[in-house]
Amino acid sequence: MTRIPVVLTGQALQSLRDSGYSLAAAMGEVIDNSLEAGANNVLIRMDEAPAASRSKKSHIHRIVFSDDGSGMDTHTLHHYLQIGYSTRYMRTDTIGKYGVGAKLAALNFGKRIDVWSRTDADAPWQYVYFDLDEALAEEQEGKGSSIGVDAPEAKPVPSDFDDILPKGTGTLVVWSKVDRLEEGRRAKDFNSLRLEAEKEISRIFRVFLNDGRNIEINGKSLLAHDPLFLMPDTWADQQLREYYRTGEGPRLGLKITEANYEAEEIAREPVKIGDHTAYLTVTLYPKAATRKRGLGGDELAKKLRIPENEGSISFMRMDREISYTNVPMIFGRRVDDPDRFIGIEVSFTPELDSYFGVRNVKRGFEPHDELRDKLRTALKRHVKTARDRLEERWGDVAKERRDHVGDHREITQAAAEAARTLPTPQAKTDIKPEEAYEELAIDVLGTDADEQAKANYTAQVKDLPFVVESVNFPGKQFMDVQHVGGKVIIRLNTRHRFYKEMWEPLSEISKMNTTAISPEQASKATRRAMEALTLLLIAYGRAESMHEDPHEQYEQLRDYWGMFLDSLMSKVKDVL
Ligand SMILES: Nc1ncnc2c1ncn2[C@@H]1O[C@H](COP(=O)(O)OP(=O)(O)OP(=O)(O)O)[C@@H](O)[C@H]1O
Ligand SMILES: [Mg+2]
Structure with a gap:
């Protein structure tokens, strides 16, 4: 018997399609590569296809990514589609390191990848592609050993992508024959998928967005979403501003200014593991978000993505989130409703990948025992502090309201x-x-x-x-x-001013011990009361x-x- 290839390319790729990427995580692989190529703008277009049948909604048939980064030289471009190829193989100072991201992510959802790239703004676009159907057909015909990627060739980019093509250097990646995002069987409808992607990507790449990199999905620039509520001008800030300026907010009677949109920091501390250090940050959401007890699931809370934060920990690797999930084993105790207002982030560098159980899909989290114990011990303490602070806060709000009971x-x-x-x-x-x-x-x-x-x-x-x-x-x-x-x-x-400037000061004085009242205070309150009573009459007359x-x-x-x-x-x- 003759020697045979260790990989049956077409079929192996078919099997590798189930790598377990979520849509956002898969898109994240392409965004990673763009950001690492120094792109300032990553533009994504999710293309909608008509529904497959009348009972279904429209779905995504193609996803297009462009970046204005350095682009790939012909050697790198040729190998872009080769599984295992990386220009940063197993490095610890880059996001990518496995040499599989670009291809596995694409194949997880579609069967064809087309790539154009250039490293010189004036040079023609160079092109490579891979089509799984073609590869499978070749294998069927017994020509499996010739499955591969042809050398890059100069090829103009179809005008269909004009709207997102960079003017200078950069890369355009097109995933097509997308067959795993059909409504009903595998996924939600087009719009829910788009919103879900926006939501996830704005959190996964929040540090880059916050630092000024631009990521757009279907023409909309993403705003960072920070589940710790520490960053300024995020998605949540925008929602809060709306809520307190023109929305429901004022009806609650909590006076919240923008300065109060920042979380309270409960802890920020190093966690030593082996020779390296990870960092743990715990925050309590701002007063503007915790408001008063019982509102953690209302419309605003949902917009701020608070319910999904309950018990969640955000793991940041090289400033890019790799996991945001409930880690029950690590929380120290049972997760409860109010925990949704506690932001928890663990950040680390790739040297610690093995401790954090980072996998090639850069998704999920399986901590090493030592790390888990350390995090659990620290969290137990900080989560308790955060919970106590929250109780105090909610108690104060209730007290403020109750102060007036029975005044009259x-x-x-x-x-x-x-x-x-x-x-x-x-x-x-x-x-x-x-x-x-x-x-x-x-x-x-x-x-x-x-x-x-x-x-x-x-x-x-x-x-x-x-x-x-x-x-x-x-x-x-x-x-x-x-x-x-x-x-x-x-x-x-x-x-109303009438209450704040007249009633309240007088009411306070009326309850004070005579020896405790300062003459200035009494005199000021009576003068204001005189003004207020006269103005009350004037305003009444005018209203008549x-x-x-x-x-x-x-x-x-x-x-x-x-x-x-x-x-x-x-x-x-x-x-x-
Ligand atoms: N948008 C891009 N601009 C420039 N170079 C790119 C771009 N995308 C990919 N590359 C190059 O292609 C190589 C392969 O990318 P791929 O994502 O498959 O692997 P990786 O990023 O090295 O590792 P990982 O599997 O961890 O993502 C990269 O190492 C990089 O050199
Ligand atoms: Mg990569």
Whole structure:
């Protein structure tokens, strides 16, 4: 028998197609190569194909990558498609080192790779390609030994790629005959795939993006996504800015400025392994993101990618993320909801590859025992610190809200007595009392209040003819009045100047020990109160004037208001 080749090329490649790359990880291999070639711009185009049948959605049939890096000389280009070929084989100062990334990643999703490259801006583009179908056919015909890659030839780039072709040096890689991204059987539809790729790649290459390299997918420049919330101007910053400026944010009443978008650093420490050092960083997400208890899964949280961070650790190798997953064995204890606000990153250099279990697909993480123990010990401590800080923070938010509870209680109770002689209210509303008091309880106690607390609160106020509470609500009104079954619920807006500059300072002084009040403080508060009371009247008068016939409209209101005020003032006295 004759000697035979150790590899049956076509079939071996067919088998190697299942290397276990996710789409983003596979695309990451090409991006790695571009970044290492010094590219400032990596442009990616995911091309949509019509659905295979009417019941399916469109899918991706081709992915095109271009970079404006150094390009490949003809020798390197010729070997680009050769498995095992690398110009940085097993080096420890580069991202690539195995000589397989470019090909395995491509074959994982498609069956054909076309490559154009040039190292001289004025020279023609040089071209090589590999087609798995052609190779398999040759093998079938018994011509397997001739499967290979032809020498590069000068060949113009089809105009189809004009939009992303670099002007000077660089490389264009086209994956086509993509057969593993069909909707339904293997993947989601085109748009979900594109969004998923954007999301993953913006995190995987966050350091490069943050440093100013440009990666675009279908014309859109990616913003870095930092699961530690330490980088400025990231995807999350943009989401937070929107949320606090124009979105839901203000309704929560948390005043958050951009300076608060940065995480709190809990730990940053070296982890010694063998002769080398990895670094562990633990952060607690910024207040703007942790907000108050119970919001970790709402729309904003999802936009900030918070739920998926629960228990996740980001492993960074040479500033490029190789894994972002739940590592249960390493967390030190059971992962819990609030852990999603804790950012954890471990960064290392390729010298430590064997300890981190880095594989040729540069994906996944199987730590060496020693490393795992060290990380677990450190994390146990830091995660606890982060959790405690979070609890304090959430406690403070709840306390801030609760500070006002019952502020007006003595007066309203005294007024309830005095009101027995007032005429019966005429207001008809269809607000249901249970709902109104439930809402009030939430406004006063916070959304995280338990049922028992809300029930206690409601029991205390529901029979009073008036309830006054200082609460935080949006809008310009300084008070809101609700009529519920003959009872009046008044909310005083703690965000309004009238509350902040008059009510609150006076209320503080009223609670202080006389010896503790400074004359300056008292005098300042009374002067501001005088101003505020006069301005209150002026603003009221002016507001009346916005009606065409104020007399008709408001006279009765003024009559009653004056009458009730006089009566109540005569009876309610010295209750504070
Ligand atoms: N965009 C590019 N610009 C310039 N050279 C490139 C580019 N892409 C690949 N190369 C060259 O082709 C070689 C093969 O790339 P490939 O990704 O297969 O292996 P690698 O990057 O060396 O190692 P790894 O398998 O770890 O990624 C690289 O070593 C590099 O010299
Ligand atoms: Mg590579």
